[in-house]
Amino acid sequence: xxxxxxxxxxxxxxxxxxxxxxxxxxxxxxxxxxxxxxxxxxxxxxxxxxxxxxxxxxxxxxxxxxxxxxxxxxxxxxxxxxxxxxxxxxxxxxxxxxxxxxxxxxxxxxxxxxxxx
Amino acid sequence: xxxxxxxxxxxxxxxxxxxxxxxxxxxxxxxxxxxxxxxxxxxxxxxxxxxxxxxxxxxxxxxxxxxxxxxxxxxxxxxxxxxxxxxxxxxxxxxxxxxxxxxxxxxxxxx
Numbered sequence: 001x002x003x004x005x006x007x008x009x010x011x012x013x014x015x016x017x018x019x020x021x022x023x024x025x026x027x028x029x030x031x032x033x034x035x036x037x038x039x040x041x042x043x044x045x046x047x048x049x050x051x052x053x054x055x056x057x058x059x060x061x062x063x064x065x066x067x068x069x070x071x072x073x074x075x076x077x078x079x080x081x082x083x084x085x086x087x088x089x090x091x092x093x094x095x096x097x098x099x100x101x102x103x104x105x106x107x108x109x110x111x112x113x114x115x116x117x
Numbered sequence: 118x119x120x121x122x123x124x125x126x127x128x129x130x131x132x133x134x135x136x137x138x139x140x141x142x143x144x145x146x147x148x149x150x151x152x153x154x155x156x157x158x159x160x161x162x163x164x165x166x167x168x169x170x171x172x173x174x175x176x177x178x179x180x181x182x183x184x185x186x187x188x189x190x191x192x193x194x195x196x197x198x199x200x201x202x203x204x205x206x207x208x209x210x211x212x213x214x215x216x217x218x219x220x221x222x223x224x225x226x227x228x
Contacts (some may be wrong), residue, residue: 042218108160
């Protein structure tokens with residue numbers, strides 16, 4: 001069973017640029033959630049995708065957008081980067097696998113560290 | 118709006134001692150999760166608590182949930198250095214799977 005993977009690991013951008021982060025969900029999971037974790041803080045919910053549709057959004061501006069693909073992998077796009085966007089971006093997948101009871105546990109990837117200069 | 122608070126924010130303890138981390142949440146939540154994060158790493162699932170009075174234990178860690186008090190605790194028994202990490206609790210708004218995380222408790226176990 002393959003876990004959640006994210007790419008790239010690290011990224012450096014300048015203000016005003018655009019960035020795309022990628023996430024592959026764990027095998028059998030159809031839901032992907034994205035979180036932003038600033039240094040020393042808890043993760044903040046950005047949005048969630050379920051079967052290719054957005055299924056909830058946190059308090060993030062529209063320049064944060066996403067996609068989920070038929071294989072349930074996902075992208076997070078951020079336009080017009082600001083210095084405050086510097087953070088660890090975490091992707092998490094979840095879903096009912098086989099006949100197992102679904103308890104909502106999200107499994108996190110290793111994250112993408114974004115630095116905006 | 119669901120809010121989650123943890124205390125303490127920082128905890129420095131001696132090996133062999135016991136301590137408890139507290140997680141309070143502001144509105145009804147049907148699920149409570151605990152995660153561990155090592156420096157520079159991602160989050161590792163520890164426990165999920167689904168009902169009032171639920172108790173889960175793994176090694177030196179035990180988590181419990183009191184939905185009436187809107188409180189979850191993570192109890193550490195006879196701490197060892199390997200438990201040094203940041204511990205997060207997360208609650209979900211009823212009917213959704215959107216996690217609201219607490220601020221985290223940075224635990225340091227001293228030899």
